[in-house]
Amino acid sequence: MKIKQYRTEFIKELSPFYDAYEAESFFYLILEDRYQLRQIDLALNHELVFDEKDFAIWNELLNQLKKEVPIQYLLGKTNFYGLDFEVNENVLIPRPETEELVEWIINENASPDKNKKIRILDIGTGTGCIAISLAKNLPNAEVFGVDVSKKAIETAKRNAIRNDVEVTFMLLNILETDEFTCQFDIIVSNPPYVRNLEKVEIKKNVLDYEPHLALFVEDSDPLIFYRKIASLAQNGLLKNGKLYFEINQYLGKEMIDLLESMSFQNVELRKDIYDNDRMIKGNI
Structure with missing residues (x-):
């Protein structure tokens, strides 16, 4: 069968689960990942065909997509802030909103003075997307990343190698940490912040496949990670140090109150x- 014909069937098969634009984007992501062919290549060559072995691969991916398995997990990778990251079931898939947080930090802390060193800590690093993106774009930074998940740390380490940066990744349960062994110029975190009551808003592909450990907090104490990290940052930040968070969209006022009450x-x-x-910053 010609690839162009299969494309039509592929999109039709996914229509009960995704809109046409998203289904088409999946088709081209797979086409480029598996065959190094882009949309323009297909447009220029209408006679490209799949053989039976190809169809077996495509149909298996199609079946997984019908179960709403995230395309990033199926391909084993995603793009974040212009960089390539391995993703798997042990880590959250990086979001575009988190790219905005990274952009904010880079814009505020980039310096033409390469001798002005800064030290950055990323708490709950997951794929390492924040830490690695900062290390890539702030060459004067010494970057550290911590996570409670051993498998997440292993993934982050591979991603640092993949993107040719040096980041020190360590296993750490932040809720059981009393103090840091050194101080930092910047502490950043995108911790778990989705309340259980908000699960009804979460799409099936997230709820069924992404790690709940990195997503959810109890309704009774949704700011547990923010309060603990802010407490540690009071002594863990150097003078004029900065604390950045990605936050729950419904708890902006509560986050302002929390940081101001802790003298940020x-x-x-x-x-x-x-x-x-979506994001907040305070200075110490």
Whole structure:
């Protein structure tokens, strides 16, 4: 069968689960990943065909997509801030909103003075996407990443090698940490922040396949990670140090109150591209 004909059937098969644009994007992601062919290549050559072995691979991927397995897990990778990251069932898939947090940190802390060294800690690093993106774009930074999951740390280490940066990754349960052994210029975290009551808003591909350990907090104490990290940052940040968080869109005011009550200065709440309260910063 010609690839162009199969494309039509592929999109039709996925129509009960995804809109046409998303289904088509899946087709071209697979085409490029498995065959190094782009949309333009297919447009220029209408006679390209799949053989039976190819169809077996495509149909298996199609069946997984019908179960709403994330395409990033099927391909084993995703793009974040212009970099390539391995993803698997042990780590959250990096989101575009988190790219905005990274952009904020880079814009505020980039320096033409290469001798001005800064030390950054990323808490709950997962894939390492924040830590690695900062290390790649802030060459004067010494970057550390911690996570409670051993498998996440292993993934992050592979991603650092994949992107040719040096980041020190360590296993650490932040809720059981009393203090840091050194101080930092920047502490950043995208911790678990989705309340159980918000599960009804979560898409099946996230709820059924991404690690709940990295997603959910109890309704009774949704700021547990923020309060603990902010407490550690009070002594863990150097003078004029900065604390950055990605946050639950429904808890912006609560986050401002939390940081101000803990004597953080110049607290700033920012919205993401979807106009949701999504990130916050405070200075020590």
